[in-house]
Amino acid sequence: MCERPSAVAPVPGPVPPAVPEPDLGHHGDTEVGAGLVDLAVNVRQAPLPDWLAGPITATLADLARYPDPAPARAAVAARHRRHPDEVLLTAGAAEGFVLIAQALRGARRPVVVHPQFTEPEAALRAAGHPVERVLLDPGEDFRLDPDRVPADADLVMIGNPTNPTSVLHPAGTLAALARPGRVLVVDEAFADTTAAPGSPGEPESLAERRDLPGLLVLRSLTKTWGLAGLRIGYLLGAPDLLSRLAAVQPLWAVSTPALAAASACASPVAVQAERAIAAELAADRDHLVARLTDLPGVRVTGRPASAFVLLHLPGATQVRTALRGRGWAVRRGDTFPGLGPDWLRVAVRDRSTTDAFIEVLREIMEA
Template sequence: MLPVQTNDRCSRSGSVTVPFSVHSRAVDESDLDRLRYHGDQATGPDLLDFAVNVAAAGPPPWLRDRLAARLHTLGAYPSAAEDRETREVVAARHGRHPDEILLLAGGAEGFALLPRLAPRLTAMIHPSFTEPEFALREAGLPVARVLLEPPYRLAGARVPDAADLVVLGNPTNPTSVLHPAADVLALRRPGRLILVDEAFADTVPGEPESVAGRRLPDVLVLRSLTKTWSLAGLRCGYLIGPVGLLDRLRVGRAHWPLGSLQLAAIRACSEPVAVVEAAGWAVTLAAHRAAMADRLVAAGAAVHLPAAASFLLLHLPDAERVREQLRTQGIAVRRGDTFPGLGRSHLRVAVRPPDQVDALLAALDRIRAYADRS
């Protein structure tokens, strides 16, 4: 295992590199537990959910009907023909070849496969989704955290020269920052692989900074269908990348890794009519996000802007108290301190329609009024 080192040649302003050299799961067990914390652990059946970034309305009726129509086929194993057909639809959606698509049981499975690439050193661009770091460190692989400082721009990233794998999100969870594709691709180096987590790319109108359609030998792109289409319980996603890399990720994978309903959902959500519908939803979401941000700022919250995805990052001096009191009023928000580079003064809130934002702001008003009286 190579030692984790930084090199002055890669140093730029705007970020800090924190090294880890992990030899077993027993190392930093509490830190690994924090990496495994996600928004679904904050919510519950009786709570108004601002903690999870899945579209709150649920799958559209046409998608539910499409899946229901496949229930009678559950007695048969998923076939190679179904897998191929699904990959053809996904490939057409991104202008790629079917062999450049690896279907996944949710985006998280893609991160769980990363240790099969045996990177010598992975640079994790943070703050970001923590599941890929968890998977790599649990496997005993060394990770260097590249902590971006506000405004969390990639141009300031101090990525170690020794890193042969760089993982980043675009747009990034939880900061909602959309990085220019040019900045993403500027991280490429000989002998280095870039993995871009585009789980929320379809929440951005027009997907202008996506690199999913670019055929590059050293770039993998991960996509999730569970956010926009409200399919978190079905687990649907895929990887896009060079055939040789995808073949390495397949080694040791279970036979029939996806069920027939997952394959049907991926096909349905990747067809042209669905892509058009998702694009329209992204425009609506952008309007809701802008209005929600304005109202939160007016209510005294510091909102990280510009924001591009289906969530907003808030900075409140008493964020932990606010989170707990919101919960007593039936509202769940996502704590920020489990994201490397953020702290107890951060909260993440999902973008929701105006009527749900009304309830959130009313609760915040009550919390502030109580604090003023105390």
């Protein structure tokens, strides 16, 4: 009796390399070093105006007293036409994400819309949440289709304008994501950097919307006013929702100098100055985009609306290293979910800085 020959096992082919998980803890400040021109951090680099520096400095004589957030909360509420109990002051926007992640542990299906600032997802994961990603398509200029967000997602996080894409989503598109039973977190840390011709306010902001169920708007005061080291931001939303976040916030989380900054930045003088800065920024951004567009192989995605520009450039990792060797720091893109090694984020600066940067970038690419 002949034995049946055993089946021959197939020869395994090469295993494709695993795509590394993005480093959610990497931020632009780690790109900056001594002697480098900083195009990696999206904080405006300018001296503090007297109306802001004065109140901050004045608090240094009264630091023995515990912080009282009430005046600053009232000032922020007045700016956004809200009641003070619809404002929660935080030690920067980053603390807001942590409070959301800690307070909303009952969320069953948290969704983060990427590419965006990585701290929302990092905070959720640190609190034990299973995070689902919705990745927007660069071929569609990272435009948001609300139908792509799962209908049963009960916690949704999205940026507007979005870091790092600089995309400004229409307010109506974001409003379509709000529904009963869902908390919708819109990160407007860069809303004060946006401007539209003929518009006196912040285009597409939801900061004054009180009619959308479950809406939380997160704001930062550190970008336009150069206060990253002071740590001041706030959340806007319904009182019952904010009270859940406040319950997990440490006592006296916001320092007295930061509270003084919040009050000053909510004043009519500050808002008027902010609008002028946003208009100037728009002109500087248009100049940067025009110069980048002249470079072969560089693609600026969509229509940038904030203090930074995202560009696609094959070999961006090597270009970034070469730029660093020539004295320029830019932000790598591969640490953002949905991007990869061929993306760079560049901060908008004054025109002379932009022109100098473009010439160095051109030389590196030609070489």
